[in-house]
Amino acid sequence: xxxxxxxxxxxxxxxxxxxxxxxxxxxxxxxxxxxxxxxxxxxxxxxxxxxxxxxxxxxxxxxxxxxxxxxxxxxxxxxxxxxxxxxxxxxxxxxxxxxxxxxxxxxxxxxxxxxxxxxxxxxxxxxxxxxxxxxxxxxxxxxxxxxxxxxxxxxxxxxxxxxxxxxxxxxxxxxxxxxxxxxxxxxxxxxxxxxxxxxxxxxxxxxxxxxxxxxxxxxxxxxxxxxxxxxxxxxxxxxxxxxxxxxxxxxxxxxxxxxxxxxxxxxxxxxxxxxxxxxxxxxxxxxxxxxxxxxxxxxxxxxxxxxxxxxxxxxxxxxxxxxxxxxxxxxxxxxxxxxxx
Amino acid sequence: xxxxxxxxxxxxxxxxxxxxxxxxxxxxxxxxxxxxxxxxxxxxxxxxxxxxxxxxxxxxxxxxxxxxxxxxxxxxxxxxxxxxxxxxxxxxxxxxxxxxxxxxxxxxxxxxxxxxxxxxxxxxxxxxxxxxxxxxxxxxxxxxxxxxxxxxxxxxxxxxxxxxxxxxxxxxxxxxxxxxxxxxxxxxxxxxxxxxxxxxxxxxxxxxxxxxxxxxxxxxxxxxxxxxxxxxxxxxxxxxxxxxxxxxxxxxxxxxxxxxxxxxxxxxxxxxxxxxxxxxxxxxxxxxxxxxxxxxxxxxxxxxxxxxxxxxxxxxxxxxxxxxxxxxxxxxxxxxxxxxx
Numbered sequence: 001x002x003x004x005x006x007x008x009x010x011x012x013x014x015x016x017x018x019x020x021x022x023x024x025x026x027x028x029x030x031x032x033x034x035x036x037x038x039x040x041x042x043x044x045x046x047x048x049x050x051x052x053x054x055x056x057x058x059x060x061x062x063x064x065x066x067x068x069x070x071x072x073x074x075x076x077x078x079x080x081x082x083x084x085x086x087x088x089x090x091x092x093x094x095x096x097x098x099x100x101x102x103x104x105x106x107x108x109x110x111x112x113x114x115x116x117x118x119x120x121x122x123x124x125x126x127x128x129x130x131x132x133x134x135x136x137x138x139x140x141x142x143x144x145x146x147x148x149x150x151x152x153x154x155x156x157x158x159x160x161x162x163x164x165x166x167x168x169x170x171x172x173x174x175x176x177x178x179x180x181x182x183x184x185x186x187x188x189x190x191x192x193x194x195x196x197x198x199x200x201x202x203x204x205x206x207x208x209x210x211x212x213x214x215x216x217x218x219x220x221x222x223x224x225x226x227x228x229x230x231x232x233x234x235x236x237x238x239x240x241x242x243x244x245x246x247x248x249x250x251x252x253x254x255x256x257x258x259x260x261x262x263x264x265x266x267x268x269x270x271x272x273x274x275x276x277x278x279x280x281x282x283x284x285x286x287x288x289x290x291x292x293x294x295x296x297x298x299x300x301x302x303x304x305x306x307x308x309x310x311x312x313x314x315x316x317x318x319x320x321x322x323x324x325x326x327x328x329x330x331x332x333x334x335x336x337x338x339x340x341x
Numbered sequence: 342x343x344x345x346x347x348x349x350x351x352x353x354x355x356x357x358x359x360x361x362x363x364x365x366x367x368x369x370x371x372x373x374x375x376x377x378x379x380x381x382x383x384x385x386x387x388x389x390x391x392x393x394x395x396x397x398x399x400x401x402x403x404x405x406x407x408x409x410x411x412x413x414x415x416x417x418x419x420x421x422x423x424x425x426x427x428x429x430x431x432x433x434x435x436x437x438x439x440x441x442x443x444x445x446x447x448x449x450x451x452x453x454x455x456x457x458x459x460x461x462x463x464x465x466x467x468x469x470x471x472x473x474x475x476x477x478x479x480x481x482x483x484x485x486x487x488x489x490x491x492x493x494x495x496x497x498x499x500x501x502x503x504x505x506x507x508x509x510x511x512x513x514x515x516x517x518x519x520x521x522x523x524x525x526x527x528x529x530x531x532x533x534x535x536x537x538x539x540x541x542x543x544x545x546x547x548x549x550x551x552x553x554x555x556x557x558x559x560x561x562x563x564x565x566x567x568x569x570x571x572x573x574x575x576x577x578x579x580x581x582x583x584x585x586x587x588x589x590x591x592x593x594x595x596x597x598x599x600x601x602x603x604x605x606x607x608x609x610x611x612x613x614x615x616x617x618x619x620x621x622x623x624x625x626x627x628x629x630x631x632x633x634x635x636x637x638x639x640x641x642x643x644x645x646x647x648x649x650x651x652x653x654x655x656x657x658x659x660x661x662x663x664x665x666x667x668x669x670x671x672x673x674x675x676x677x678x679x680x681x682x
C-alpha cells in the first residue's frame with residue numbers, strides 16, 4: 001500500500017492518479033458512482049480515503065454553503081398534502097423550476113408544534129440552501145422558526161405570523177378574485193348570496209371573506225358558513241346554509257374542493273344549479289372542475305406558476321452577486337365562467 | 342467586545358455564560374431559536390461566533406455522521422405520488438415511526454434517469470443518515486445508485502435491479518395473496534376468471550400475475566390485460582377484456598385503484614357485480630374500497646405497517662452496537678370479503 005500523503009488539500013486529479021483511473025471516472029465516483037464498475041469504484045474510494053480527499057461538492061458546500069438542495073415545507077398533516085390537489089400543483093411548479101436550476105427538492109411537512117424542534121434542528125444543520133414554505137397558519141410559530149434558521153426563504157401566501165419578517169412571499173389576489181366572483185353572482189340577478197369560507201387561520205381564506213364583504217357590505221351573517229378546505233366540510237357547510245337560509249340563490253365558495261362538496265349536496269336535495277342556486281368556486285383546480293356536475297365557474301389562480309415564481313425569488317436571494325433583495329409578488333386572478341354560474 | 346477565546350473546543354455552557362443567558366436559552370437558540378426573544382437570540386448568536394462554537398448537532402454529525410434525517414425516495418413522477426393513496430399510507434407509517442425516533446423525513450422523488458446525477462450528489466453529500474426507497478422498477482439504475490452512495494438503505498418491495506444488492510427489503514406476500522384471491526373466485530364457481538395486471542416492470546405486479554397462474558395453470562392469455570396501477574388504466578383494461586372474452590365471470594385485479602376503474606366500466610355496461618362478474622382487488626386501500634359500488638372484496642396488505650417496519654430495519658442498520666444485519670421481511674396478506682365477490 002502506498003504511503004499516506006500529507007501536505008496541501010489533495011485534488012481530484014491526485015485521487016484519479018492514485019486510483020489509476022481518468023479524472024472523469026474519479027469525478028463520477030465522488031459524485032455518487034452512478035455508471036462506474038464496482039472494482040473502479042472501490043479503487044477510487046480507497047484513494048479518497050488514503051488521501052483524505054474532500055469531494056468538491058462537500059468542499060463547495062463548506063465554502064459557499066451550497067448544498068444543491070432546497071427544502072419545501074408544508075404546514076399541513078400528510079393526509080392533506082396527499083389529498084388536496086392544490087399541493088400537488090404547487091409542488092409540480094416548484095419541482096420543475098428547481099430541476100431547471102439543478103437543485104434537489106426535499107419535501108418536509110409540519111403537523112404541529114411537536115415537530116418544530118426537529119424541523120429547526122434540520123434547518124439549522126446546513127443541509128439545504130434555502131426553503132420554500134407554504135400553507136402557513138396565522139399565529140403559528142413556524143414562520144419565525146424558519147426565519148431564525150437564517151436560511152434564505154420564500155413564503156407561499158401571506159400569514160399574520162409572517163408579516164413582520166423580512167421574508168418575501170408569493171400570493172395571488174385573493175380579495176380581488178373574491179370580489180369578482182361575488183360581483184358575477186350579483187350581475188346574474190342573485191339576491192341572497194351565501195359564502196362558504198375556508199379555515200379562519202389562513203390569510204387566503206380571510207382575504208376571500210373580505211372580498212365577499214367588499215361587494216355585499218350588509219350581508220346577513222347567517223349567509224356565511226365555515227369549512228376547512230376539504231370536500232366534506234363544503235358539503236356540511238352547504239347543509240347548514242340551506243337549513244338557515246332556504247331562500248339563498250347563489251354561493252361563493254372559498255375553494256373548488258369545498259364547492260364540489262356543496263354541489264353534491266345541492267344535487268342530493270334536488271336543487272338545480274344554476275337555475276335555483278348559482279355556485280362559484282376558487283382555484284380553478286383542473287382535477288376538480290372537470291369532474292363536477294355542472295362544470296364549475298371559478299376564480300383561476302396560476303398555482304403551478306406561483307410555485308415556479310417562488311423558486312425564482314429564492315434563486316435571487318441565493319445569488320450573491322449583490323442585486324437588490326426580491327420583493328413580494330401578488331399574482332392576478334381571473335374569473336372562468338362555466339355552467340354552474 | 343470581549344477578546345476572542347482560544348484553546349479547547351468551547352462548550353454550550355461557555356456560550357451561555359458569555360451571552361449572559363441560561364444554558365436552556367442558549368440551547369434553544371443553537372437549535373433554531375424557536376420561542377426565544379430576538380435580542381437574546383442575537384446575544385447568543387454573537388457568543389457562538391466569537392467563541393467559534395460548533396453546535397452539538399453539527400458536532401454529533403461530524404463525529405457519528407448522524408444528521409437526524411432520513412430520505413424517503415419514491416421512484417415515481419410526482420403526479421402519481423400525490424394521486425395514488427398507496428404512497429400516502431406508506432409515507433404515513435414511515436413518518437410516524439421516524440417521528441418516534443426523532444428523525445426528520447425528507448421526501449424526494451425520481452421521475453427518470455435525468456434526475457439520477459442530482460440524486461446521487463444529494464445522497465453523497467452526507468445530508469441524511471439513511472434512505473428508504475420504494476416503487477423501484479426492474480432494470481432501473483436507481484437501486485445500484487443508492488447502494489453506491491453507501492448510505493444505509495432499506496427497499497420497499499423487491500426489484501430485479503435490487504436483488505443482487507445487500508440491501509434488505511420489506512415486501513408483502515404478493516404471490517400468496519394473489520393465489521388466495523383467485524382461489525376465492527374459483528370457490529364461488531367462476532369458470533372464466535380474468536386478470537388485470539399491473540406494470541410489468543414492478544415485481545409486485547409480476548408476483549401477482551404468477552399467483553394467478555399458480556391457480557389457473559392453463560389460463561387463456563386473452564383473459565389477461567395490462568394496466569399501470571391507475572384507475573383509468575383499470576377501466577381501459579376492463580373494456581378490452583369484455584371485448585375479447587364477453588363470457589368472463591370473474592376478475593382478479595392487481596390493485597384496488599384499477600379495480601375501481603373496472604367496476605365503473607362494468608356498471609356502465611349494465612353488468613351486475615357480483616351476479617354476472619365477481620371482482621377481487623389487491624391492497625385494501627381504505628379510501629378506495631369505501632367508495633366502490635359494490636364494496637370491494639380485496640387482498641389486505643398492511644401498507645402503513647410495512648412503512649413502519651422499513652424504518653425499524655433501517656434503525657437496526659444505523660445501530661452501531663454491532664448486532665447482526667437485519668434480514669428482509671415478507672409480510673402476510675389476507676383476503677377481505679365484501680360484496681363484489
